[in-house]
Amino acid sequence: MSINVTKTFLPPFDEYVAMLKKAWDTGFVTNGGILLQELESELKKKLGTPNLLVCSNGTIVLQMALKALGITGEVITTPFSYVATTTAILWEQCTPVFVDINEQNFCIDASKIEEAITEKTQAILATHVYGHPCDIDAIADIAGRHDLKVIYDAAHAFGSMYKGRSVMGFGDVSTCSFHATKLFHMVEGGCVISPDKDVFERLGLYRAFGHVGEDYYDIGINAKNSELHAAMGLCNLNYLEQILARQKHNWEVYATALKGTKYQMLEISADISYNYAYFPLVLHSAESLKRVLKALNEQDVWPRRYFNPALNRLPYIAYQPCSVAESIAERVICLPVYYELSETDQMRIVEILLKYQTD
Numbered sequence: 001m002s003i004n005v006t007k008t009f010l011p012p013f014d015e016y017v018a019m020l021k022k023a024w025d026t027g028f029v030t031n032g033g034i035l036l037q038e039l040e041s042e043l044k045k046k047l048g049t050p051n052l053l054v055c056s057n058g059t060i061v062l063q064m065a066l067k068a069l070g071i072t073g074e075v076i077t078t079p080f081s082y083v084a085t086t087t088a089i090l091w092e093q094c095t096p097v098f099v100d101i102n103e104q105n106f107c108i109d110a111s112k113i114e115e116a117i118t119e120k121t122q123a124i125l126a127t128h129v130y131g132h133p134c135d136i137d138a139i140a141d142i143a144g145r146h147d148l149k150v151i152y153d154a155a156h157a158f159g160s161m162y163k164g165r166s167v168m169g170f171g172d173v174s175t176c177s178f179h180a181t182k183l184f185h186m187v188e189g190g191c192v193i194s195p196d197k198d199v200f201e202r203l204g205l206y207r208a209f210g211h212v213g214e215d216y217y218d219i220g221i222n223a224k225n226s227e228l229h230a231a232m233g234l235c236n237l238n239y240l241e242q243i244l245a246r247q248k249h250n251w252e253v254y255a256t257a258l259k260g261t262k263y264q265m266l267e268i269s270a271d272i273s274y275n276y277a278y279f280p281l282v283l284h285s286a287e288s289l290k291r292v293l294k295a296l297n298e299q300d301v302w303p304r305r306y307f308n309p310a311l312n313r314l315p316y317i318a319y320q321p322c323s324v325a326e327s328i329a330e331r332v333i334c335l336p337v338y339y340e341l342s343e344t345d346q347m348r349i350v351e352i353l354l355k356y357q358t359d
């Protein structure tokens with residue numbers, strides 16, 4: 001059977017149906033039904049973030065974040081993320097300014113942010129890439145000194161902690177995706193968090209067309225999610241600890257087996273707790289990547305080139321060089337670490353990687 005980079009965790013079907021029945025009995029299947037409210041309150045508890053809204057996906061929440069913070073100018077961002085991080089900026093008519101990444105954890109290099117600030121800069125939008133937190137303290141310090149807003153795309157970071165707190169509690173706004181390919185999912189979905197009361201209120205209005213009953217406050221959008229999705233989220237939440245433990249185990253199998261080889265792996269900082277959502281492996285050249293990918297594909301293993309191309313090279317934006325991100329994007333693959341992956345399959349993958357390590 002083919003092995004892809006992720007495999008969607010599905011709860012036992014009976015559990016899903018039993019959960020769904022609760023909404024069925026009310027006759028309401030969307031617009032903030034009981035399951036969505038329950039999921040929201042579970043997530044608030046779990047993450048320790050009282051101002052949280054479950055929304056329809058992890059892209060629209062980025063757009064809502066920019067709008068709620070009144071961002072219209074330049075946004076300093078990372079060239080190494082999923083494309084939605086950049087397109088949200090463009091969709092909101094703002095200008096992405098790319099700052100290169102750190103070679104150890106692939107997040108934006110905070111030491112290079114200040115030189116990219118101009119009088120048009122209004123915000124920093126950074127991704128906790130692969131679930132590894134950015135240098136949050138350094139970014140907060142820069143933002144404070146230059147009066148910039150900070151948005152974190154935490155789409156990979158559910159379950160990761162920074163200095164003992166959920167990483168989702170940092171920044172002016174933090175967003176997450178609960179898409180089926182993510183560690184915790186509700187098929188399609190996402191959330192947005194803001195510690196600021198006014199910003200949070202605006203986000204709430206945006207989620208449902210900008211009006212409450214017959215009072216029309218602001219231009220909104222539809223970012224609501226349904227009871228069918230919330231039921232999946234609630235079922236999956238019951239398995240979260242198991243999923244996190246299993247991903248960590250699978251991650252460590254690769255880390256141990258590939259230690260001392262020429263492959264570069266993610267370096268986890270000491271002050272964080274990692275969710276082990278992804279296992280990026282950086283090869284020593286683009287040619288080597290092609291050979292390794294071919295060998296893996298021949299064994300019906302399909303890692304993904306997360307993230308290639310670097311986003312500063314997207315065809316619809318003016319090119320701004322970022323040498324580290326571009327070099328890594330050409331050489332990185334993500335190995336599968338998903339819940340159901342067997343150790344036999346992992347060892348098959350390791351065997352191929354060891355065979356090609358000096359190629």
Ligand SMILES: *Cc1c(COP(=O)(O)O)cnc(C)c1O
Pocket residue numbers: 056057058059060081082084085127153155156177178179189190
């Ligand atoms: C998945 C992802 C998104 C988009 O989330 P959707 O729920 O698919 O819209 C945004 N940013 C990053 C970094 C992602 O990985």
